[in-house]
Amino acid sequence: MNTKRFQGTPLSVLDLAPIxxxxxxxxxxxNSVDLAQHVxxxxxxxxxxxxxxxxPGIASSATSVIIGHIASATNHIRVGSGGIMLPNHATLVIAEQFGTLESxxxxxxxxGIGRAPGSDQATAFALRRTLHSRVEDFPLQLDELQAYFEVNPSARVRSFPGEGLNxxxxxxxxxxxxxxxxxxxxLPFSFASHFAPEHTLAALKLYRDNFQPSDVLDKPYAMVGVNIFAADTEERAQWLATSQQQQFLSLRRGEPTQLKPPIDNIDEVWSPFEKAAIERSLDSRSTIIGTPDMVKEKLKSFIDETQADEVIVNSQVFHHEDRLRSYEIVADMME
Known part of the structure; x- marks a missing residue:
């Protein structure tokens, strides 16, 4: 592995495959292949x-397929799901898909798995053909999934490939x-601080305070999400960030769109109420915007505050060259 670290903390990439x-x-x-090869x-x-x-602005709906595509185009970086929304799927299918990928x-x-639908209720129904699943079912699904990766010759249903793979x-x-x-x-835990910053510290504390050692981990391991818009000038970084702000605005209005190009004055687009709501989701602690020096200082503060074992970076930037440059700036900070 060629992993480097930012002040002792490994950094990873979350790609929302923007269209x-x-x-x-x-x-x-x-663009995802090119970004993966660079990072x-x-x-x-x-x-x-x-x-x-x-x-319409996110291309990674068939997540297992695109994971395989990225893995085939790279050599050693770990590739995975952030995440698979398990209630949308039969657990056996996910075990087989990821058993295939690991093989x-x-x-x-x-x-990485989550319990949200990853969309609206109508789409969840189209995926599942039922909305009868309950929150209480998710731990049972997780148990099923873990069981498929264990070697159990007496099980009536087994995952091939999948069984016996780590x-x-x-x-x-x-x-x-x-x-x-x-x-x-x-289990290791990844928190979506990049869109739910107000819950970050409480969730991490719950995880660490209640952690039970397992065959997988002997101590808690938390990866925390952060948005980074890095550029050679603060003005350009702020300009690049308006694409993500417009994306959140379209979701808030219930009208998701393709990722829009940056604009000069975001205040012409949203109302004061919408601005306040989106800034709560994209607050200055977990959405870092600025020059290399600014990003370095803010990222250090973020890690100090969260005590993250790992940070996963989302950069929802419209122009591919600017997106590469944003990640390159962060990479230059790593040792």
Whole structure:
């Protein structure tokens, strides 16, 4: 592994596979491959993709497929899901898919799972054909999934490939639910601070205070999400960040769009009420915008505050060259 660290902390990449306004999923996938190859060479630790549905600006709906595509185009960086929304799927199917991925790319695949639908209720129904599943069912699904990776010759249903493979399972969350479950199961935990910053510290405390050692981990391991918009000038970084702000605005209005290009004055687009709501989701602690020196200082403060074992960086930037440059600036800070 060529992993480098920022002040002792490994950094990873969350790619939401953005489809730019006027572009296509095919172009998004080309950009993802190029980004993955660059960040692998720059020393980032993981490259994760997230399951979303019915969202015209995100191309990673068939998450397992794009994970395989990225893994095939890289050499050693870990590739995984941030995450698979388990209630959308039969657990056997996920075990088989990730068993296949791990068989193709041994020692490189992560399986991060969440319990949200990754979309709206109508889309959840289209995926599941029922909305009868309950929150209480998620731990049972997790147990089923873990069982498929164990060797059990007496089981009536077994996962081939999958059985006997060591595929790290992570729990993902944006509230305290998955923090509690990850602690009880002794699993690594990834918190979505990049869109739920107000719950970050409470969820991490719950996870660490209640952690039960397991065969997987003997102590808690928390990865925390952060948005970074880094550029050579503060003005350009602020300008680049308006693409993500517009994306959050479209979601808030219930009108998801492709990722829009940056604009000069975001205040012309949103109301004061919308601005306040979006700034709560993209607050200055977990959304870092600025020059290399500014980003370095703010990222250090973020790690000091969260005591993150690892940080996963999302950079929802419209222009691919600017996106590469943002990650390159962060890479230059790593040792």
């Amino acid at each position: 730019n306004e006027g572009s296509t999923a095919a172009e998004s996938f080309k 692998e060479n720059w020393g980032f630790h993981r490259y994760w993709l997230a399951e979303h549905h019915n969202m 193709l790319y041994p020692g490189r695949i992560d399986l 595929i790290p399972i992570w729990l993902l969350g944006s509230s305290d639910y998955s923090a509690r479950l990850a602690a009880a199961k002794g």
